[in-house]
Amino acid sequence: IDRYTIDGKYSQVMLSARELNPGQLQPSAQTWVNQKLVFTHGLGVTLSPVNKFTSEGLPQLLVKDLPPQSSVENLKIDRPQIYFGEGPQDYVITDTATEEFDYAKGDANVYTTYKGKGGVEIGGFFRKLLFAFRFGDVKLLLTGDISPESKILFYRDLDVRLKRIAPFITLDADPYIVISEGKLKWIQDAYTTADSFPYSTYVRVSDFKQINYIRNSVKIVMDAYDGRPLFFISDPSDPIINAYANIFPDLFYDLKQLPSDLKQHLRYPEELFKIQSRMYGTYHMKDANVFYNKEDMWAIPNEVYGEGSEVVMDPYYIIMTLPGESKEEFILMTPFTPQNKDNMIGWLAARSDGDRYGKLVVYKFPKERLIYGPMQIEARIDQDASISEQLTLWDQRGSTVIRGNLLVIPVDHSILYVEPLYLIAEKTQLPELKRVIVSDGSTVVMERDLDVALGRIFKADAIKTAAGEELTDEEKEAITETVKAGIEFDKDLVAQAIQYHRDIGESMKQGDWAGIGKNYDNLGLVLERLQEE
Template structure:
């Protein structure tokens, strides 16, 4: 009685656990549906779900049928073996023995067992194809490319869309055959072992015929596999370039064709042998295929490579190198690069500087890495706010095209005091970040701090731009869910002292909480029972989840690849938006050299806009010529909008993405060589430059700037990266990607004269280190309780010459607020270091430089001439302290930070002065 009760309890517990798991899965699925529906993407949810479940169901059913039918073919043999009586003769005594298994292995039990085995294997195979729905959908909605491959002369779309599907089917068929063969062989093994011992396994005719039939199917499938492997030669990495070479085409391709025929012949031999029943022929056939694979697939190609190709490699590989050049350039859109000559060695005059002020005033003096720390000190305001990423963009500021740096002030609940991290605070009260900080790339205060265009809470603007909707509910830090439109007040921003401003969410893109039943579903899905008990939550309340855009957007479009840097944008209406670039990629583009693993095709086909307040996501097609985005648009009709439908104020902030540009630039270092012989010998291979950050050599990153390109009438926003020759540090050219209409997306490479020496970034860094005045000053600063940070070295094209600009920052040992203190400018044979860019330009180009455009007061630096006495320093410290308190009282957080920074410098100087006095 006790054991029976214990058994029932265990069964009940298992049933309850299974029920909860199923209920949790159902709740998550329902919540996902509500979320997609709230954003207007219910069709995406249905397409993905039905494709996923449909594919898994179909694969599961086919697996079940194939395995179950094969197992049922063993049923008669198993039952006969179990019910057969065996006779053992021992002298004059004959013993009749009947297997004890016949009591259990009834026909019904055997059928049920086979059903269970088939169902289990079908479930595991169907699980293995999770996520492969996109292969099926791309096959069903494939789009042709405008050209064919050079070997088989098929449209490129066949390889990008159809070949992956054929490989998928081939792998499934192999799984079917292998699993069926394994299970039936195991059945025959278990059946025959007990009867005849290990020496006569598979001795029954039925077992041999059955396994022979499966072997025939396997070799037919393998023949198809050899056929597919012929096409996979297009992705060979065995030659001098990516893609098939001479040996692949003249040896391996021939081998696959021969093996294809051999595999079919072996399958036919096995089928014929089902009637002849000479089973040793099967073993001979398998041995023949193995031997042919070794000879044709291994030995023969090796002979061709070593005896035919290597002695005359360039001549043999030349047409295949040409194929690699052509198709790699097509895959990365490098065939459309415009090449221009750039003299570069010219010397600028003061008139050239004045005539190109639109370029000079947009030279970025603030490196985003130290600026992020300075922003954090000056503009985070409260510990729970965080300015995580510094973005770079351009705006029309007072009718002038200006490059700016800006960051979103997001709320990080982890920074709340532990005592304040209650459920109500985390879910209902502290719900959003607030506003942005924006500063020009080239301006600083007398203390070496950024001069803000937009700052503080609530936002204070010194330009005509206005932030009218500063609340940030969706961003890069918001990982938790919140409930809005409740009885509880939402914290909006601190007013001063212990007072706070409050708000109520006005968006309609959240999921409505509804009644008790829906709340219970949310509680189960999120594992949070407090939703059911919270009295502040109303039926009309909305739950906002997947608020981190790195999670939110890929859930809507998991088939895209995303740029590493989404950026915040202030629209003309005063609302904040996240803009994000997305790519279509493939690893099945013939003859194209891969990047980042296997992918060898990429297009920036999608621009994404996310409203930082409502969380609404919009996808816009930026490259409607891309066959991949055309296919996705067919799979998900209505999801991808024409770029023309993007609001005009946001279109002005579209930029060429740095990730794509870096990939293209890296490929261009090799594939600018279009002559096969030059590429073979790598005679003109380029490299990407390096620079110094702090005192370490690092890879130079592409950088945005506003310049007037040579021959153009007005300045524009471009992305730039220099090139250097292989194993050398001088510059050989530079690439620019244009971001403004009507030239968006165009790539230009400016090549330098090869007979002239044009300084590269590391050569300029070396000249800075070798300048005695600069190096002595850097050493002095590093010894006075501060560290010197060397910012981005920017190579700025001006007219037909180059300016090199590198900012220097000082950071005190106890402070994490780097200050911009010096600007180094190099041009021609001159290298100067001055407090501001205009002063440096004035020193190089003379009095003709207009000094009214810059800060005339030299920013104080520890080590510069201090006040004569400690008394003067004490008075100055008192004045700065009083100024800081006054600015704090007025809520001027930026001014408060500046005053404290100056106070810190004064106190450091006092300390140094005191040490020197007796």
């Protein structure tokens, strides 16, 4: 998950690197030449907005195909080859007598040769002998495709490569790839940790490790083509990273030296945020007696996910305007519920944009006000007759319904809940977005896309007559059908039209022909204005 400016609009997107795993070649094609000399790299990324899908329920790709093609100018990729990445990476040899496969084009293949600065030259026979011993591969000595100028690329796995360089820092589990000035770069968050910080609570981060000190002190940027990593100190107040910087002065750079194009893609790390959220659930209590008795403990809520399993909610990235702010920003957020209860009590957000990067903000709801929590909304979804009927119908047809993550989104002074529904056909095993469920706490709707669902929530329920009266069910349904058709309208004009329509009915009951004529004329004028819009 990341954000880019697309056609002048700040947009949240999903990216996925197209890495290559030669181990998935057909068994007959898994030769030494193919695995070490031919299939050496991945190619490009796919990118799609988080809120746009095709009519078939598939992502609407802005970057797609091989070689990658972009429909947006600032997302074009000039050097798409990925030699260093996340996937399982064995050593490969480049600049050999055998060309490297790049991509298929029609009935033929397009080949390339690595021209990057990464890798180590094979050199003469003695160096080749050492490499053969190092990798336990006698074929390095026997092949005639390798020349002294050939390069061997190893430690190509991002995690392994960075740990070999800086084993004293802890890497975040979720590196992400970005498009920057036509090139592909990996961004990796890294932490300094300790387990002996005085008067601090321990947190278990694995089966074998617990810590009581953590700082996101380093941002690492690694080129996906040549594998060169750059370590930037993101928290200069951390004494541990300062000590390492004094020991290795040539390894670390000031974050100010990071190019501005890459700074725009820095994001608050999820692992650190999870730890902080867990701690805040206890340490938000400021009264000593309340804290001592643990009277106001908060918890991370559960949600229904996948094929109906109840799981703990993960924090999620989203672009939104925080309360009291005037500009959208990219944040990481999580809701809170009181411990052992399902209603929502507050939410915590970490900011990622510009000078506000790293700042945490918390919003608390009044305890006397009931705000539905995620599991309460999940229960309302399950209890909705039309939604339940549709889910049952899909299941009976042999398809699998997958419930996506429930997003809790603050909007002004209210909360909006959004949950996507995916369908996996028995034959294709390809998930397709089929419906989006939206709720404002009082109403639950399910539609084919988010815009229509939001239209039903906000437009039909918000419109009253010009006299301020509630609409009838028939009038609401008419507006809902208009929204479904994708027709935009002025809410005030619609309210006037409905009022004049009602006045015509009243005039007819009273036999007031003059009133009928007057209201018909007024209704005609309003309809003309609506038609002009």
